[in-house]
Amino acid sequence: MKKYISLAAGVLALFAFTCCEDELTQLPLSQRTIENFYLTQSDFVQARNATYSVAFHGAGTYGYANRVLNLSETRSDNLYATTTASREWEGINSFYTNISTNTYVKEAYTSNYNAIYKANQLLEKLSEKGDLIFTNPADKTSMVAEARFLRAFCYFDLIRWFGRVPLIDRTMTAAEVANVKRTPVKDVYDFIISDLEQAIPDLLPAYDAANYGRVSKYGAKALLGLVYMTRSSPTYGIDGATLGLNEWDKAYQQLNDIKLSGLYTFGTDYANIFKIEGLTNKENVLTIPYTQSLPSSVGGNFMVEVGYEPYFASVNLSAQGSLEAKPVSTDLVNKFAATDLRKTFGIATSYTVATGTYKGSYTLPVFKKYIDPTRYGNGREDWGVDFMVIRYTDVLMMMAECTLHGGGGSQADVDDIVNKVRTRAGITPDAANITLDQLFAERRKEFFSEGTRWFDLIRSGKAVETMNAWKAVEDTDGKIRTIDNNALIYPIPLQEILAVPGLYDQNIGYD
Incomplete structure (x- = not known):
């Protein structure tokens, strides 16, 4: 059912970039390497799958699902995720101004641009060689459409987090990218809409089980x-x-x-x-599939982002690394009626661990919506739970x-x-x-x-008003900063600012 993603594993190594992923840009592969790869239709399929993999599953530990739980859910009034330890998410939850080196912020930028690079490269090779290699022109047409969608998906993700970002519509050398400044949001939107409008007529309305997860x-x-x-x-x-x-x-x-x-x-x-x-599941419109415990396993771990070790232990799961809880805010818990099945299914408000390290009873509310022990594989990064975008x-x-x-x-x-x-x-x-x-x-x-709450707050037009009112009631420890409009987007990662001094300006309000 998740076949298209499993094919990406080998090609990701083949497409390894020649400079560190924390730099401003990624140098393209040598012409010889590219030409040696794009020789068959199977090569193009693998390249498409690799683009999906990076766009949806990320370039490293985190994928899109992890990202929205860390940067949207944790940022919002749904979680009161302050901690006594030094954790990456605390700066997100508490609106710190010094988070330009934050792991989650860097990942959102880097993974999206890595996927954009792959989409640009795939589109260029489809234009250059596709007519000669594809025996069925419709296969080439649909692949072009998928690449355009993935590029649009990544640019939309970028502007929702960062606002203005460099618009790169073709593969470039590092020297070329070093001259591309941040593009006005309106222009990036025009590009996104153009990509989607060109893609939609050529995308299939649905897929069979073997191609589940490809965008329709x-x-x-x-x-x-x-x-x-x-x-x-x-x-x-x-x-x-x-x-x-x-x-x-x-x-x-x-x-x-x-x-x-x-x-x-x-x-x-x-x-x-x-x-x-x-x-x-006829609720699935746009979904990121994961599978577990297979030779070509591509399991997920996004549910661990909002999990808590004692809760995992209470349902007889092994350690997941969620040592510090991200408690559901009291404000959200109190919003549900007593009979609301959504709360019963998705929030654990009391749970007991019978034996072991975490033995005891707990009343700290945590999310459990995506925690399904029947789809747990061989470790914390091997959950077979799909994420509905x-x-x-x-x-x-x-x-x-x-x-x-x-x-x-x-x-x-x-x-x-x-x-x-x-x-x-x-x-x-x-x-x-x-x-x-x-x-x-x-x-x-x-x-x-x-992962939708932060975006909903932004669209409401009342994000600042809502978050500051929530803080006044929820934040009895005084750990969360009172915000203004500048806190509604994230900082450009510091390594991007430093890569070519003077090329990018930092978003207002950040160190």
């Missing part, structure tokens, strides 16, 4: 819809991803196409959304958000989807005249531990 036409439409929504959202007067462009109608159209396709279904059982994988419930609730901004649909549509979400959660469906604030509040309870 509707996965790309979901991303494009979110792109329009993000750049339409209220601007904060910074060089961030929200531009106030009011393109809610364009976003609604893309998302509505997904609904009209009939390929997806609103799941009736909340827990099953996270237990059922593959083609059977965008699921169908999200599509429907994003449509409701567009509707409330005047982008299409009706108030009745908004109330209907919120009532469906509440009914599935075991709550009496009582939604009427739902407002944007109420919709975001429902999204918080629906999508916690899925």
Whole structure:
């Protein structure tokens, strides 16, 4: 089911970059190495798979799922992740201004640009050799579309974290990249939209089980819809991803196409959304697959990011390295009704360890939504749990958000989807005249531990107001900094600033 990713392992080594991954850019391979590789259709398939692997699974320990849990979930009001130890996430949670060397921040920049490099190289070789090598032109066309999607996916990820970033649309030498300054966000958006608009017509609407995980036409439409929504959202007067462009109608159209396709279904059982994988799960719109305990295993470890060792021990799992908890905030726990099945399934509020190092009873609330012992493999980096980047419930609730901004649909549509979400959660469906604030509040309870909360706060236009109000109540220890608008994007990693002095300016507010 996860075949496309397993093929990437060997080619990642072949495509190793010739300079350190912490430098400003990665030197391209020698022409001889590239030419010796792109000789068969199988070579191109491996190159495509390697691009997927880096874009989704990252260039090292972390992948996209780890990234959004560390940089979105941990940054938000869902977790009160301060600690008595010195941990990388504390600077994220507490809004430190000296995090330009933070591991998570560096990974978000480096992995995305490594994937962009691979996508650029693949597109160039497809243009140069594809017509001669591919026996079926449609195979080449769909591969071009997938490469364009992956490049767009990475650039969108970059501007949501960092704002302005260098726009590199072809393979370059280090000397060439050393002259590319940070590009205005609007221009990067234009590039992203162009890539997605060119990709969507040539992507397949669905795949068979052997190709599960490759992006479909509707996965790309979901991303494009979110792109329009993000750049339409209220601007904060910074060089961030929200531009106030009011393109809610364009976003609604893309998302509505997904609904009209009939390929997806609103799941009736909340827990099953996270237990059922593959083609059977009709909530999956854009998913990153993982598998475990196979010769070509590509297991994940993203659930460890928000886990806690005593909880893992309570469900008879071996040590996962989650020695310091990232507790669910009291504010979030208290938002759920007593009957809300989402809390019961996704948050452990009490658990007991019978024997061993962590023997005892615990009441520290931690996320457990993605922790499924039946899909645990041979170690902390070998979980076979897929990560849903965008699921169908999200599509429907994003449509409701567009509707409330005047982008299409009706108030009745908004109330209907919120009532469906509440009914599935075991709550009496009582939604009427739902407002944007109420919709975001429902999204918080629906999508916690899925890496969306920080982005939702940004789109709400009330991120600073919400986080500072939350801090005033939650942060009794005074560990979290009061923020202003500049804290809504991350710093450019320090090694990028230092690589070519004067080329990049640092985001305002960071050391």
